[in-house]
Amino acid sequence: xxxxxxxxENQDLIKKAIxxxxxxxxxxxxxxxxxxxxKIQAQTDQLREQRNTLAKKSQQGKPTPEIIAAGKKLxxxxxxxxxxxxxxxxxxxxxxxxxxxxxxxxxxxxRDERDNVEVERNGKIPDFAFTAKDYISLAKxxxxxxxxxxxxxxxxxxxxxxxEAVLLQMGLMMFALEKLISRxxxxxxxxxxxxxxVLFGSGYFSGRVYNKEIDEIYQVANEDKDESGEFRKENxxxxxxxxxxxxxxxxxxxxxxxxxxxxxxxFSQCYRSEIxxxxxxxxxxxxxxxxxxVEQVVICPADLxxxxxxxxxxxxxxxxxxxxxxxxxxxxxICSGDMSAGKYKMFDLEVWIPSRQGYGESGSASNFLxxxxxxxxxxxxxxTSEKKYVYMLNNTALASARMLIAIMxxxxxxxxxxxxxxxLRRYVGKDIIKx
Numbered sequence: 001x002x003x004x005x006x007x008x009e010n011q012d013l014i015k016k017a018i019x020x021x022x023x024x025x026x027x028x029x030x031x032x033x034x035x036x037x038x039k040i041q042a043q044t045d046q047l048r049e050q051r052n053t054l055a056k057k058s059q060q061g062k063p064t065p066e067i068i069a070a071g072k073k074l075x076x077x078x079x080x081x082x083x084x085x086x087x088x089x090x091x092x093x094x095x096x097x098x099x100x101x102x103x104x105x106x107x108x109x110x111r112d113e114r115d116n117v118e119v120e121r122n123g124k125i126p127d128f129a130f131t132a133k134d135y136i137s138l139a140k141x142x143x144x145x146x147x148x149x150x151x152x153x154x155x156x157x158x159x160x161x162x163x164e165a166v167l168l169q170m171g172l173m174m175f176a177l178e179k180l181i182s183r184x185x186x187x188x189x190x191x192x193x194x195x196x197x198v199l200f201g202s203g204y205f206s207g208r209v210y211n212k213e214i215d216e217i218y219q220v221a222n223e224d225k226d227e228s229g230e231f232r233k234e235n236x237x238x239x240x241x242x243x244x245x246x247x248x249x250x251x252x253x254x255x256x257x258x259x260x261x262x263x264x265x266x267f268s269q270c271y272r273s274e275i276x277x278x279x280x281x282x283x284x285x286x287x288x289x290x291x292x293x294v295e296q297v298v299i300c301p302a303d304l305x306x307x308x309x310x311x312x313x314x315x316x317x318x319x320x321x322x323x324x325x326x327x328x329x330x331x332x333x334i335c336s337g338d339m340s341a342g343k344y345k346m347f348d349l350e351v352w353i354p355s356r357q358g359y360g361e362s363g364s365a366s367n368f369l370x371x372x373x374x375x376x377x378x379x380x381x382x383x384t385s386e387k388k389y390v391y392m393l394n395n396t397a398l399a400s401a402r403m404l405i406a407i408m409x410x411x412x413x414x415x416x417x418x419x420x421x422x423x424l425r426r427y428v429g430k431d432i433i434k435x
Contacts, residue, residue: 001374002099004034010102017102020109020336030095037088044081050074097200097208100341101371107345110335116348117335122319123328125352130414134355135405136284139165141416142435144408147284157274157282157289161404164433168407168420169292169400171427173267176294176321176398180265183317185296188266190245193220196235201251201376202244203342203368216240216273242266242295243394250299251376254387260380261300261310265397268293285401286353286360294397299390301380302370307391311345311367314395318349318363321398325421327406328352330359342371349396351406362403363396 007014018025051074058067108117139145143163150159161169177187199205206214218238226232239245246264270293296314300306322329334346346366350359370389379387411419417434425431
């Protein structure tokens with residue numbers, strides 16, 4: 001969400017951002033609504049002042065019929081104004097949450113993922129001297145995954161991770177956490193079942209409220225007992241990444257500037273409905289409803305130069321993790337049309353997956369500037385005592401499912417065994433997975 005004053009003063013810039021990000025929004029209508037909102041608010045306030053003045057007169061003695069009639073008329077007028085104002089504010093707020101952050105000047109223009117730009121490649125793509133297997137065959141022969149029983153128990157996209165694959169997966173998570181902790185990140189296991197404001201605030205709803213037809217979020221039917229023992233219903237949701245929970249940690253708070261930047265690394269189970277990917281990658285674990293992930297989140301002062309530097313640092317850490325694992329990857333800069341409304345700049349890392357004869361997304365890094373902070377009301381007090389909204393950044397460190405795929409396929413041997421990446425051997429307890 002952006003400041004209405006900034007929007008009004010930068011209309012051309014915002015209109016370009018709306019077009020670049022393909023957002024359905026009439027900015028002129030929004031600004032006209034804002035003017036109407038302010039006008040009706042002023043009129044309503046004036047009527048309330050008149051009512052207060054009339055009430056004071058009534059207290060001076062028995063109210064006359066004229067005062068009683070005037071009071072009744074004011075009450076009706078105020079109710080009508082408040083009703084109209086509520087409708088306008090509702091529409092105004094619906095539109096305000098759609099206003100996008102203008103993309104960075106170096107964001108490539110484009111309509112969709114086909115216009116994303118490759119920045120660099122790293123690592124040698126394996127040239128197997130044998131007929132390579134896909135991870136599904138490898139995992140079945142080595143008893144590392146059970147997809148059939150996963151579907152039986154969990155439904156579409158369900159899976160079991162077994163035997164050494166469990167140690168590989170947990171090793172990946174620990175390896176990422178240990179590296180991030182060594183670089184000054186605070187480790188956190190955040191809540192995965194959260195309140196509605198957390199996902200709205202971080203931008204995971206397409207509008208002001210959850211839309212089950214669009215938002216790739218699981219809503220949980222919930223009726224809890226509160227602290228008094230009374231049953232109450234409250235909308236709760238499963239997170240698709242640790243990012244929302246970590247960003248909401250300081251929601252509604254004012255931080256001292258000297259505490260910034262704050263660096264979190266969150267480990268969590270992640271849940272995604274994959275509504276927008278129906279029919280894609282239906283077999284295996286490339287696209288699943290739940291997986292584990294280590295996420296980076298940074299909260300910093302409203303300093304663009306610092307935010308850009310921290311963004312690059314976060315991406316560099318993810319690159320290091322891929323390189324330490326010996327996995328070929330490439331970095332992609334996301335074009336304007338493939339970015340969501342709040343993002344200022346975004347990069348993806350993609351890991352080489354032999355069976356796809358191509359790269360698959362292994363992580364995303366985004367700089368939102370203060371777009372999320374305004375929704376979550378996270379500010380800091382600068383040296384001048386001025387309160388400003390913080391900047392918020394996020395990036396995947398490692399996600400379990402696709403990294404498991406990449407390791408199994410890139411490290412396979414002619415006999416169907418899998419060599420364990422050197423940095424993970426202390427977690428797995430062996431050099432080679434075989435039967």
